[in-house]
Amino acid sequence: MKQNIKAFLDQVRKRNGHEPEFLQAVEEVAETVIPYIVKHDIYYGKNILLRMVEPERLISFRVSWVDDRGEIQVNRGYRVQMNSAIGPYKGGLRFHPTVNASILKFLAFEQVFKNSLTTLPMGGGKGGSDFDPKGKSDNEIMRFCHAFMSELFRYIGPNTDVPAGDIGVGTREIGFLFGMYKKLRNEFTGVLTGKGMSWGGSLIRPEATGYGNVYFAQKMLETKNDSIEGKNVIISGSGNVAQYAAEKVLQLGGKVLTLSDSSGYIVDEDGIDTDKLAFVMELKNVKRGRISEYVESYPNAKFVEGKTPWGEKCDVALPCATQNELQEDDAKTLLKNGCICVSEGANMPSTKAAIAAFHKAKILFAPGKASNAGGVATSGLEMTQNSLRFKWSREEVDSKLKEIMSDIHKSCTEYGKDDDGYVDYVKGANIAGFVKVADAMLAQGIV
Ligand code: NDP
Ligand code: 2IT
Numbered sequence: 001m002k003q004n005i006k007a008f009l010d011q012v013r014k015r016n017g018h019e020p021e022f023l024q025a026v027e028e029v030a031e032t033v034i035p036y037i038v039k040h041d042i043y044y045g046k047n048i049l050l051r052m053v054e055p056e057r058l059i060s061f062r063v064s065w066v067d068d069r070g071e072i073q074v075n076r077g078y079r080v081q082m083n084s085a086i087g088p089y090k091g092g093l094r095f096h097p098t099v100n101a102s103i104l105k106f107l108a109f110e111q112v113f114k115n116s117l118t119t120l121p122m123g124g125g126k127g128g129s130d131f132d133p134k135g136k137s138d139n140e141i142m143r144f145c146h147a148f149m150s151e152l153f154r155y156i157g158p159n160t161d162v163p164a165g166d167i168g169v170g171t172r173e174i175g176f177l178f179g180m181y182k183k184l185r186n187e188f189t190g191v192l193t194g195k196g197m198s199w200g201g202s203l204i205r206p207e208a209t210g211y212g213n214v215y216f217a218q219k220m221l222e223t224k225n226d227s228i229e230g231k232n233v234i235i236s237g238s239g240n241v242a243q244y245a246a247e248k249v250l251q252l253g254g255k256v257l258t259l260s261d262s263s264g265y266i267v268d269e270d271g272i273d274t275d276k277l278a279f280v281m282e283l284k285n286v287k288r289g290r291i292s293e294y295v296e297s298y299p300n301a302k303f304v305e306g307k308t309p310w311g312e313k314c315d316v317a318l319p320c321a322t323q324n325e326l327q328e329d330d331a332k333t334l335l336k337n338g339c340i341c342v343s344e345g346a347n348m349p350s351t352k353a354a355i356a357a358f359h360k361a362k363i364l365f366a367p368g369k370a371s372n373a374g375g376v377a378t379s380g381l382e383m384t385q386n387s388l389r390f391k392w393s394r395e396e397v398d399s400k401l402k403e404i405m406s407d408i409h410k411s412c413t414e415y416g417k418d419d420d421g422y423v424d425y426v427k428g429a430n431i432a433g434f435v436k437v438a439d440a441m442l443a444q445g446i447v
Helices: 002-016 020-039 048-052 101-117 138-155 171-185 205-222 240-251 274-286 291-297 328-336 352-360 374-388 394-416 425-444
Strands: 057-066 072-083 089-095 124-129 161-164 232-235 255-261 264-267 302-305 316-318 341-343 364-366
Touching: 002 020, 002 048, 020 048, 020 101, 020 352, 020 425, 048 425, 057 101, 057 138, 072 089, 072 101, 072 138, 072 161, 089 101, 089 171, 089 374, 101 124, 101 374, 101 394, 101 425, 124 138, 124 161, 138 171, 161 374, 205 240, 205 316, 205 341, 205 364, 205 374, 205 394, 232 240, 240 255, 240 274, 240 316, 255 291, 264 291, 274 291, 291 302, 328 352, 352 364, 364 425, 374 394, 394 425
Parallel strands: 089 124, 089 161, 232 255, 232 316, 316 341, 341 364
Antiparallel strands: 057 072, 072 124, 255 264, 264 302
């Protein structure tokens, strides 16, 4: 078995050796999926995984735009169209200075498995730019988004590829992107998700990733006859996913102790309650400030500069910021402090060594491709509503989201249960995600 995995990874490394994040995501999948392939004749010897690691298409393009000082700026835009076996490419756009082909290929690869898990007919893709939205005016954001879409529009469409938000891309950016797409194509279609409520968006989409993550954590805790109620929860990030994860934890009776951004984290021993969370939402979404400003309004809280929150004592940890933000030492500290459940809101926030530590300690651990799938699942529900030219109520969308998270939990358990009863959610998510895509690829032949 080790030989099969090594031979496969050697081939992937040869072609993608300069892409560490992509290799990390592929290794995680290969180690759980190849043993399954070897045991199942219908998948064996067909190079399915080798086909899945090669994007169907990778588009890279120049984005030039003019800043407020009249200077010409040049950024690089991308769209990775990874796999369309089970539906149109679907996945977010990330605007962050660290964006490159490796980051987007890892995200697109993860997205293929995640979208398959949602039970909805969506292939996988991801895109974005090395554009840094920090400190930019609304006009600069608009000009950049318009310039970006003036090239991307050729490659996407409601039945081809449907982008959405990710880091640095929220409702404001989706609005500007949608406006330019509509102008160039002269059609009003559901070509992007995460749209505003008055122009085709779905209720609960803004909340969906964070809420879904907490629904998933709740499902895991239920297997131990436990729940979020009364738990001390630490959360990283303070963007879209972190904010709504915090909101759902509060609704379910948990206590939120931390939030963070790339400058550091705040810890509030009294708990970040509903009023304080409303302050954070205003600070981050309207004033576009920094999380350190929290302590100016709530002096009992502390800002710890340059650090992640994993040293704080907790029962449940929800990493909701970015990839590789939780390392092996952090995992060991969390375990030492009594953490019993880690549910990833971000994509690949835990390193492989951190995951190994959680598995060794046999705590509840959910990989992002399962636990953060509520966002893209609700994007799928937005696409359905757009096709129907109809709008569901908050309650309807929320109950569908809950059901999807519960189905994902069931699939992970089905494929991930070890002989001793421990559920390896990484193995479960990878195999369950793989099977659906692989079956479709086999049915469609070598294309
Ligand atoms: P936002 O842009 O709304 O927020 C991102 C947050 O993460 C900010 O607090 C940001 O801090 C922090 N962050 C970003 N980069 C770093 C870094 N290098 N180090 C430390 N902190 C960092 O993005 P989202 O909340 O939408 O996304 C967060 C994560 O969730 C990402 O991994 C994304 O891929 C994933 N995700 C998002 C979904 C969605 O629907 N939005 C769906 C599924 C997954 P700062 O402001 O300082 O940069
Ligand atoms: O990582 C993700 O799943 C997202 N950023 C959401 C993608 C989507 O199409 O809603």
